Amino acid sequence: MKHLRGGPRKIKYPVRKPSASGLRIERIQKTFGTYRVLDDISFTVVPGEILGLIGPNGAGKSTLLECITGLLPVESGTVGWEDENLSRRQRRQLLWYQPDNILPFAGQRVAATLSFFRRTHGASTTDLEQLINGLDLSPMLNKPLQALSKGYRRRVLLAIALLSRQPLLMLDEPFDGFDLKQSLAVMDLLRQCRAGRTMILSIHQLSEAEKICDRFLLLDQGRMMGIGTLDELSRQAGLSPGASLEEVFLAII
Amino acid sequence: MPSSERLSGFQLARLILIQEIRGLLAAPALWIMLIIVSLLVGYSFIQAVDLFSQASRTAKSFPELASGMNPMEGIFVPTFGAYYLTETLLLPFVAIRIIGLDKQSGALKLLLQLPLPPLSLCGIKLAAMGLVWLLSLLPALLVLVFWHHLGGHVYPPEIAVLFAGHGLYSLTVVAIAMFAATISDSLPTAAMLCLAVTLGSWLLDFAAGGRSGMLEILGSLSLTGMLRQFEHGLLSTAHIAAFLGLSLLFFLLTATWLHPGRRPASKLRNSLTALLVLGGLAAGAVLAPRYMDLTENRKHSFNPADARALRQLDKTLTITIHLDRQDSRFQDLEHDLLAKLKRCVPKLKLRYAATGSTGLYSAAKIDNYGLIEYEYNGRRDQSYSNSQEEILPIIYHLAGVRATPEPAPAYRGYPLVADARGSRWWFYLVLPLFFLGIAIPGCRGKW
Numbered sequence: 001m002k003h004l005r006g007g008p009r010k011i012k013y014p015v016r017k018p019s020a021s022g023l024r025i026e027r028i029q030k031t032f033g034t035y036r037v038l039d040d041i042s043f044t045v046v047p048g049e050i051l052g053l054i055g056p057n058g059a060g061k062s063t064l065l066e067c068i069t070g071l072l073p074v075e076s077g078t079v080g081w082e083d084e085n086l087s088r089r090q091r092r093q094l095l096w097y098q099p100d101n102i103l104p105f106a107g108q109r110v111a112a113t114l115s116f117f118r119r120t121h122g123a124s125t126t127d128l129e130q131l132i133n134g135l136d137l138s139p140m141l142n143k144p145l146q147a148l149s150k151g152y153r154r155r156v157l158l159a160i161a162l163l164s165r166q167p168l169l170m171l172d173e174p175f176d177g178f179d180l181k182q183s184l185a186v187m188d189l190l191r192q193c194r195a196g197r198t199m200i201l202s203i204h205q206l207s208e209a210e211k212i213c214d215r216f217l218l219l220d221q222g223r224m225m226g227i228g229t230l231d232e233l234s235r236q237a238g239l240s241p242g243a244s245l246e247e248v249f250l251a252i253i
Numbered sequence: 254m255p256s257s258e259r260l261s262g263f264q265l266a267r268l269i270l271i272q273e274i275r276g277l278l279a280a281p282a283l284w285i286m287l288i289i290v291s292l293l294v295g296y297s298f299i300q301a302v303d304l305f306s307q308a309s310r311t312a313k314s315f316p317e318l319a320s321g322m323n324p325m326e327g328i329f330v331p332t333f334g335a336y337y338l339t340e341t342l343l344l345p346f347v348a349i350r351i352i353g354l355d356k357q358s359g360a361l362k363l364l365l366q367l368p369l370p371p372l373s374l375c376g377i378k379l380a381a382m383g384l385v386w387l388l389s390l391l392p393a394l395l396v397l398v399f400w401h402h403l404g405g406h407v408y409p410p411e412i413a414v415l416f417a418g419h420g421l422y423s424l425t426v427v428a429i430a431m432f433a434a435t436i437s438d439s440l441p442t443a444a445m446l447c448l449a450v451t452l453g454s455w456l457l458d459f460a461a462g463g464r465s466g467m468l469e470i471l472g473s474l475s476l477t478g479m480l481r482q483f484e485h486g487l488l489s490t491a492h493i494a495a496f497l498g499l500s501l502l503f504f505l506l507t508a509t510w511l512h513p514g515r516r517p518a519s520k521l522r523n524s525l526t527a528l529l530v531l532g533g534l535a536a537g538a539v540l541a542p543r544y545m546d547l548t549e550n551r552k553h554s555f556n557p558a559d560a561r562a563l564r565q566l567d568k569t570l571t572i573t574i575h576l577d578r579q580d581s582r583f584q585d586l587e588h589d590l591l592a593k594l595k596r597c598v599p600k601l602k603l604r605y606a607a608t609g610s611t612g613l614y615s616a617a618k619i620d621n622y623g624l625i626e627y628e629y630n631g632r633r634d635q636s637y638s639n640s641q642e643e644i645l646p647i648i649y650h651l652a653g654v655r656a657t658p659e660p661a662p663a664y665r666g667y668p669l670v671a672d673a674r675g676s677r678w679w680f681y682l683v684l685p686l687f688f689l690g691i692a693i694p695g696c697r698g699k700w
Contacts, residue, residue: 104355107696
């Protein structure tokens with residue numbers, strides 16, 4: 001794995017037990033007033049995979065993640081784990097959603113914030129130290145979150161998310177604010193942390209999504225335009241195998 | 254279904270409580286409030302001691318006036334007026350922050366994903382505010398120390414009731430502020446909503462002063478009106494229940510509306526249920542109140558023999574009063590007699606006869622102005638007196654009962670000529686610097 005600033009660094013991340021079942025989303029509908037934000041969204045997430053939620057700004061990616069987590073009510077639809085529908089309480093045990101553009105406990109030192117989430121997630125100090133090293137957060141630990149640059153804020157949020165122990169991790173725009181090199185390092189970190197863990201990444205940068213995701217769910221104006229691997233989506237779009245995600249995206253949406 | 258490693262609910266609650274306290278201690282609003290409390294309490298205390306001393310000089314020359322020198326009324330209630338101001342105008346800003354800032358920063362979205370229900374989360378935030386309230390009592394404790402040091406008298410039950418009243422008032426204000434922050438999109442809107450309630454309550458109490466009918470009832474049930482009962486040293490189950498009912502209601506409303514994932518219909522249903530259940534319980538306590546007079550001079554109570562005799566009246570005692578409610582004679586009558594009768598006589602009917610006037614001075618032109626009529630079991634009597642010593646025999650005569658007052662020690666009063674100006678350094682300098690010393694590293698994110 002690559003260190004965010006320096007060269008490669010061997011870091012051993014906590015290995016989690018793989019889960020034998022997956023997330024099931026069925027016919028989710030969500031409206032804000034008269035505007036339908038999500039229209040009949042259904043899909044499953046295979047355990048251990050990384051699913052990319054792909055779509056332009058305003059496609060409904062963040063709303064979908066909040067509906068899955070239970071942070072937003074839905075008009076209809078269910079969220080389940082295999083055959084069992086999940087209550088809000090069960091979702092708290094199984095899912096962790098890291099929203100975009102948040103600044104939790106902004107005036108507090110980064111070290112205190114990370115320590116708080118380490119404890120609440122039940123993670124070990126070794127986990128935290130490894131994440132701090134991997135995300136190159138050491139120089140920022142004594143600064144308040146609000147004093148950090150956008151990139152460092154992202155790293156702190158990523159660390160909070162990766163400290164969580166829930167088997168399904170949903171990250172909203174995890175690569176936003178990173179340059180190419182940093183994005184690659186974050187991808188490397190996510191791959192290391194994926195052992196036994198399922199991830200849904202909401203991404204609007206197609207190049208990054210193509211590099212890390214196993215499958216893609218294409219969203220546009222709240223509608224599901226397609227789901228599958230890049231090859232499957234290429235076939236759906238009538239493109240030859242080997243087409244880039246950008247080509248597929250433009251062909252489908 | 255896989256499960257994640259989890260802390261126990263208690264461990265998680267403790268961690269969040271520490272985090273909330275850390276957040277509050279890093280809030281400039283808290284420290285500004287504490288510094289202002291210190292200055293206001295100090296000023297009120299020094300002024301109160303000065304006035305008390307002036308009155309005490311006269312009382313020392315005329316011992317019969319000494320019984321009127323009560324430290325609770327002369328020192329502590331005016332000093333705690335500073336707390337009323339702070340709790341009404343400043344505390345909401347601190348309380349709003351504990352939810353509003355989490356909403357604004359997005360921290361709430363993370364906290365709500367932790368394996369802890371919103372009700373517990375709200376409870377933890379309320380507990381953190383409790384600590385803030387305890388911290389704000391530091392100047393009050395200093396007042397007690399200085400008053401004692403000056404040789405002043407302290408009657409603990411009265412002080413306890415005063416603290417309890419302000420505690421319940423603060424609890425209610427905090428619960429209202431938390432709810433305002435929950436339903437508002439921004440901190441300023443929440444502050445305006447909360448101040449509308451607290452200042453509205455003060456206004457209602459002010460407007461109801463000397464009025465009758467619904468306005469009087471509303472005024473007595475306003476937050477300010479309820480707090481006044483505690484300031485008078487009278488512990489009433491009705492007011493405790495009303496304060497607790499309101500606090501619990503707003504607390505439950507906060508917990509209900511805090512989670513953005515709940516459907517509005519479900520939130521409305523839960524809110525209505527809480528309103529009906531708590532409203533019913535509080536109404537029960539308000540309609541059948543019990544009182545405990547914790548004043549040292551027992552100013553809210555009749556002599557035990559009188560109280561026993563009055564409780565035996567099984568018919569309706571009707572008192573018709575031809576006095577303007579703003580007349581000082583009426584106010585004396587109300588405080589010295591009517592309020593006590595309301596708590597003792599099982600069936601009491603008070604009739605405030607219309608004076609046919611619009612003002613205090615025009616009222617005096619009416620022939621029977623000042624007359625008070627008594628009727629019990631078809632027998633009538635009347636008097637112009639507003640003195641308890643003259644009125645009780647009239648009532649006993651009408652009811653055909655006898656009461657021989659039990660000997661009780663007379664309240665001798667506690668006049669004290671003292672100078673509290675020496676304490677000003679503590680309230681104006683030492684305490685503010687102490688708060689500032691804790692605030693600066695906290696606000697700079699050093700904790």
